[in-house]
Amino acid sequence: MTYDELITLFSQFGLTLLVGFLIGLEREMGNKGQAILGLRDFILIALSGALSAFFAIQYQSNWIIGLSFTGILVILVSSYWADRQHSSGITTELAALITFFLGCLIIFGNNLLAIVLAIVTLGILFPKTFLKQLSGKINATELGAVLLFLTITFIVLPVLPNQPLNNFITFKAGSIIHIDQRDKTIVIKAEHDELHSGQYLEVIDKNWMELGRLKIIEPGKEQLKARFEGDYFDRLYEGQAVRSRLNLEPLYVSLAAINPYRIWLIVVLVSFVSFLGYILIKTIGSGAGVALTGLVGGLVSSTVTTISFARRSLESSAAIPLFTAAVILASAIMFPRLIIEIGIFNQELMKSIAVPLIAMGVTGLLLAVLSFRYNKATEGDAIASISFNNPFSLKSALTFALLFTLILAITRLATTYLGSAWLPVVAIVSGLTDADAIAFSISSLQRNGLISLEWASFNLVLGALSNTFMKLFLVLGLGHRMLFHRLLWNFAIIGTVGIITMLFYYDLSALKLSSS
Numbered sequence: 001m002t003y004d005e006l007i008t009l010f011s012q013f014g015l016t017l018l019v020g021f022l023i024g025l026e027r028e029m030g031n032k033g034q035a036i037l038g039l040r041d042f043i044l045i046a047l048s049g050a051l052s053a054f055f056a057i058q059y060q061s062n063w064i065i066g067l068s069f070t071g072i073l074v075i076l077v078s079s080y081w082a083d084r085q086h087s088s089g090i091t092t093e094l095a096a097l098i099t100f101f102l103g104c105l106i107i108f109g110n111n112l113l114a115i116v117l118a119i120v121t122l123g124i125l126f127p128k129t130f131l132k133q134l135s136g137k138i139n140a141t142e143l144g145a146v147l148l149f150l151t152i153t154f155i156v157l158p159v160l161p162n163q164p165l166n167n168f169i170t171f172k173a174g175s176i177i178h179i180d181q182r183d184k185t186i187v188i189k190a191e192h193d194e195l196h197s198g199q200y201l202e203v204i205d206k207n208w209m210e211l212g213r214l215k216i217i218e219p220g221k222e223q224l225k226a227r228f229e230g231d232y233f234d235r236l237y238e239g240q241a242v243r244s245r246l247n248l249e250p251l252y253v254s255l256a257a258i259n260p261y262r263i264w265l266i267v268v269l270v271s272f273v274s275f276l277g278y279i280l281i282k283t284i285g286s287g288a289g290v291a292l293t294g295l296v297g298g299l300v301s302s303t304v305t306t307i308s309f310a311r312r313s314l315e316s317s318a319a320i321p322l323f324t325a326a327v328i329l330a331s332a333i334m335f336p337r338l339i340i341e342i343g344i345f346n347q348e349l350m351k352s353i354a355v356p357l358i359a360m361g362v363t364g365l366l367l368a369v370l371s372f373r374y375n376k377a378t379e380g381d382a383i384a385s386i387s388f389n390n391p392f393s394l395k396s397a398l399t400f401a402l403l404f405t406l407i408l409a410i411t412r413l414a415t416t417y418l419g420s421a422w423l424p425v426v427a428i429v430s431g432l433t434d435a436d437a438i439a440f441s442i443s444s445l446q447r448n449g450l451i452s453l454e455w456a457s458f459n460l461v462l463g464a465l466s467n468t469f470m471k472l473f474l475v476l477g478l479g480h481r482m483l484f485h486r487l488l489w490n491f492a493i494i495g496t497v498g499i500i501t502m503l504f505y506y507d508l509s510a511l512k513l514s515s516s
Contacts, residue, residue, distance in 0.1 A: 013050055015111060016103045019118045020046025023099050026125050027092055037079065037092050045096050048072060049103025057107070065104060072100050095125060148394060149275065153268050162261035163209055166252045170243035173201055177223070179236055184228040186214055188242055195219055201226060201242045211235050214242055250413065257412035257444060258405055267401045269341060270436050273299060294326025294368075298333030305330035306471045310479030317480055324486040325371035327475070331468050331491070332364025338439055338464060346443045352457040356501040357464065363497045367490045404437040411441045412450075420451045427459040431466030438463040454506045465498050 024042025052068035076093045098121055105114040173195060178187035188201070195201075201214040212230015228236070245252055276299060297305035309323040309330075335357040343350035407430045414426050423442075430438035439460050446456035472491055475484045 009054075012106050012109075012111070013047075015114070016046050016050040016106050017043055019102050019106070019114065020044070020099055022118065023095055023121060023125070026122055027095060037076075037096055042096060042099055045072060046099045046103040049100035050107045051103075053104040053107035069097075069100060073097070091125070095121060149268075149271060152264070152394075152397060157261065157264050157268060160260040160264050163259060165255040165258045165260070166245075167202070167204055167210055169246050169248065169252060169255065170202055170204070171246065172241050173244035174224075174242050176236060176238055176240045176242060179238060184233055185217070186226050186228055186236070186242075188214070188224050188226060190220065190222060190224050192244075195224060195244070199244075201244050203228075203230070203232075203236065203240070203242055205235060250417075253416050254409035254413050257408040257441075262444075263401055263404055263408070266345070266404065266436075266440050267397050269344060270400060271397055273337060273341065274301060294329040295333060297326075298330035299337065302330040302334045303467075303471065303474070306474055307478060310475045310483060313475075313480035313483040317482065320480060320483050320486065321371060323483055324490065325368040327471065327483075327487060328364050328368040328371065328490055328494075331471060331494075332361050332368065334435060334467070335361035335364070335464065338435060338460075341436065342439060342443055342460070345440070346447055348453060349443050349446055349456060349460070352453055353460050355505055356457075356461045356498055359501045360464075360468075360494050360498040363494050364490075367493060371486075371490070400434070400437070403434055404440065407434075407437045407441045408444060411438075411445060415445060415450050420445075420455060423451065423455070423459045424462055427463040428466045431463035432470045435464050435467035438467075454508075458502055458506045458508065461498060461502055465495055469495065 020043040021039065023046075024037075024039035027037060027042060028039045048068055049065075052065045056062050056064040076096055080090065080093055098117070102114045102118055102121075105111075105117070173192055174188040174190040176186055177189045180186070195216055197216055197219050199216045199219075201216065203211040203214060205211055210230075211232035212228055214226035214228055216224055216226045218225035226242075294305060294309070297308070306327050309327050313320050313323050339350055339354055339357055342353065407426075410430070411423070411426050414422050423445075427438055427442065430441070442451075442456050442460045442463065445451045446453060451459075468491060472484065472487060475487055
């Protein structure tokens with residue numbers, strides 16, 4: 001065993017002992033010394049899992065892990081049976097089994113997975129009181145929503161095609177009969193005599209993934225020669241079909257922006273963030289106050305939060321200063337939410353939009369604090385708590401998916417045929433309906449190289465601003481006029497900070513706004 005291998009092994013065993021220690025410590029604290037399994041037991045169980053995995057690797061026999069696990073299981077069952085009269089559950093025993101397998105994972109080199117699972121385990125074990133309170137506040141409908149969310153995430157999402165829909169509107173134009181490795185030229189047996197020089201053909205594999213394009217350089221009635229353009233030349237083979245686009249260019253361009261897997265993945269992400277905010281609202285309850293309701297309500301939906309407080313302002317005009325601060329908080333939380341959501345899919349764009357969005361978010365937070373501090377209303381004026389409906393349902397998920405798909409297609413068509421100089425118009429109009437949808441649409445354009453990073457960032461921030469000011473129109477139509485006037489000045493300040501930051505932060509003079 002080399003020195004590097006020895007260091008790696010020692011670090012793995014050290015991580016194993018740390019995982020066992022943390023889970024064992026939590027069990028000691030949670031059971032206040034009354035449990036049979038204590039801190040030392042969990043450390044030894046983690047070490048047992050690590051040793052069994054180490055010997056399984058050394059002797060190339062997974063039976064060692066099975067025998068070790070059987071021994072640990074017998075000990076745990078015996079301990080539980082001996083103390084069954086005083087035991088209130090099997091949480092500790094299950095945690096011990098998980099600890100054993102975490103030790104195995106670490107030795108097999110899955111350190112990151114083991115750490116994540118250990119954190120999840122501690123997260124489940126630690127907030128025992130919190131989970132008991134939460135279980136009393138969640139009804140059957142909400143539990144059904146959770147099951148539906150798990151279904152669309154782990155069952156529906158994996159089966160969706162992870163390719164643009166334009167790949168599915170092509171027809172077979174021929175098949176490859178010879179591949180020249182030297183200059184990447186392809187000889188194709190043509191099935192149609194309408195193919196001409198300079199025309200492009202598509203090469204798509206069995207999973208409908210586009211491998212590249214073939215540019216015809218020598219047309220012919222039965223055979224033609226083309227040159228390959230793309231990154232997957234090594235995946236071509238003789239007999240493979242080549243396809244040609246249908247003569248429906250606008251439809252092809254719009255469908256090129258629509259990837260069902262990625263759309264649904266974003267639907268899952270947005271639904272998760274909203275549902276997380278809803279669970280927090282349910283947990284904090286009506287006694288949390290208007291401020292916290294506005295702040296967390298912004299995670300569920302800043303638009304719904306604004307509408308709720310706007311309607312409440314007609315019932316309790318004395319609490320309008322509080323409602324003003326709550327709406328500002330709900331709108332301000334949208335900016336860091338967008339940063340996090342975009343960062344999951346496009347870290348480069350996230351870094352570029354962070355400064356103006358953070359500037360507007362911090363400005364909104366400061367204005368909300370000032371509004372709370374210098375008002376004469378009290379929490380007592382803000383009568384019953386705001387009511388939020390469950391933000392996740394199949395209808396809401398499908399609605400967002402359809403809206404997102406429509407905005408994707410519109411932004412792609414506008415960029416292709418009108419040029420990217422028209423993108424601000426699309427961003428402003430689309431931002432009026434949904435900030436998430438236009439943000440992810442612009443991110444898609446940037447990732448596909450259709451617009452520059454700075455131009456994408458500028459228009460994403462512009463869409464977020466549009467969504468912010470849209471809330472003013474909602475308040476004007478649904479709320480008290482005094483609430484509208486208060487928000488008008490506050491949102492004007494937030495917008496001014498955003499626009500000034502955008503103009504100084506982004507070099508618009510150097511942008512190429514022509515259509516790609």
